[in-house]
Amino acid sequence: MLTALPLLDDVLEHHAAQLGRDFAAYRNHAYRVANFCCVLAEMHGRRVDDDVLRAISIAAAFHDLGIWTDGTWDYLPPSRRRAHDWVHAHGHGHCDWQVDEMIGQHHKLTAYQDDTLVETFRLADLADVSRGLVAGGIPRAFRREVFAHYPNEGFHRRLLHFSCRHLLRHPLNPMPMLRW
Template identity: 45%
Template sequence: MKRLITELAELDGLFDQYAERFGRDQTPYRNHVYRVINLVAAQRTLTGDDLRKLELAGFFHDAGIWLAGTFDYLPPSARLACHYLDEHGLQSWSDEIHAMIVQHHKLTRSDAPAETLVEAFRRADWIDLSLGLLRFGVNRERLREINRRFPNAGFHALLLGLSARQLITQPWRPFPMLRL
């Protein structure tokens, strides 16, 4: 079995940079990001720049919750990622990373071909969000290994709290991040 991805310098640097903004939610979110990255790697071979793209999409995909202060976080998360890419001379990745972020909560297959990072990222996030009820071919042993290394640390409870707050404050938009 392939070794888990446990340390990514750019990703960890971003978490360090925004530690104050994440506060006590940093460990749950960081572990979620590492779980998603490892779940993508469990679905397909990563080649070329795939891992760095996953680092960046992973960090930013839900970051709008904390960095933009909204539960309708897909557009601000994608904007933050594209701004980061522009600042670091990675504009050529913008379309793909934007798609990874805005489509990661799609209930149906992404608009991208099945073998792309976009679709693998969407499936990985759903595997983690569903606590492994959805597995998209990832075997249980690998899923358990990923979850042991990067425990939930209250991530799903955090999501439930955010969802409850959204339901109370905007009942007409209970889950603004979901897409068909």
């Protein structure tokens, strides 16, 4: 189990003020997604080397961050923009395309065909958001270990709050982040 991802932590520390009281909840969500993504990537034959772990860490840190940084439920564009700016500012531009796709496609309702890591990131987020009900093949024992080590801290309750608030303001577009 991954317990220390310095890139992920650096990004989140930089945005701690914007995350506010949701810092621990979002950090734990990002760590759960990163852990699930690594396991799924290996299950799909992808070796998790330093480059893969770098992409996973950056994508996990930024994938939902626009909710807090930009105050919007339509958070994929600002999350992608912030990730793009960060990878180029910190010398990680070589992983920009993959990180952008991991963030931009993580709410795709159908499988992503063009890149294994993008698809495993999508499945990892789904496993976490569904609290393991849609596990994508992640072993139950590992899910339990990760959920125990990185508790929810109210993350799902906050998502429900944000989604209800958006629904009241935009009833014809309740889930703008979903992709086909």
